[in-house]
Amino acid sequence: MPSPAPAPHRLAALLAAWGCLLAGPASAASAVPQPSDPEAASLWPRVFYTPQQRASIEAARKAPPGGMDQTTPPTASAPQAPPPVFQLDGLALGRKNATAWINGQMLQHGEPFAGRTVHIGDGEVRLRLSGESDIVLRPGQQVSDTGAVLNDVVAPGSLHKK
Numbered sequence: 210m211p212s213p214a215p216a217p218h219r220l221a222a223l224l225a226a227w228g229c230l231l232a233g234p235a236s237a238a239s240a241v242p243q244p245s246d247p248e249a250a251s252l253w254p255r256v257f258y259t260p261q262q263r264a265s266i267e268a269a270r271k272a273p274p275g276g277m278d279q280t281t282p283p284t285a286s287a288p289q290a291p292p293p294v295f296q297l298d299g300l301a302l303g304r305k306n307a308t309a310w311i312n313g314q315m316l317q318h319g320e321p322f323a324g325r326t327v328h329i330g331d332g333e334v335r336l337r338l339s340g341e342s343d344i345v346l347r348p349g350q351q352v353s354d355t356g357a358v359l360n361d362v363v364a365p366g367s368l369h370k371k
Contacts, residue, residue, distance in 0.1 A: 293323060293354045297334055297346035309334045311346065
């Protein structure tokens with residue numbers, strides 16, 4: 210079995226190895242392009258977006274909300290938007306609370322939605338607005354703002370209670 214090296218030689222070898230480790234990353238970092246350099250930044254790969262996509266994201270971020278220029282008034286010839294349509298996507302009734310999914314949005318009993326208050330009952334949701342008739346939604350139904358049923362998953366009269 211070889212005898213261990215004297216303590217000063219082991220210490221010198223350890224310090225030399227430590228020095229190489231400290232000097233290694235510093236010299237290697239100078240070979241890697243830094244992102245602050247514009248020419249070197251083009252060498253770095255794009256992970257998520259191309260420069261054109263990034264420019265459109267920045268332009269959309271700087272645009273005013275609603276996508277319209279706030280300085281120009283709306284013209285009278287603009288087409289009228291169709292009346293809103295409400296669709297009950299799902300309903301969950303619990304012991305302490307109830308949840309409904311209307312137009313893909315999760316709503317609790319009593320929350321406001323499209324200017325109306327959500328009232329969740331057994332198998333239906335009523336959208337109430339004072340002075341107007343309730344909009345009644347059953348799961349899968351599409352109902353217009355006037356209360357007319359536009360699309361119903363189950364034909365009327367096809368279900369009967371025993």
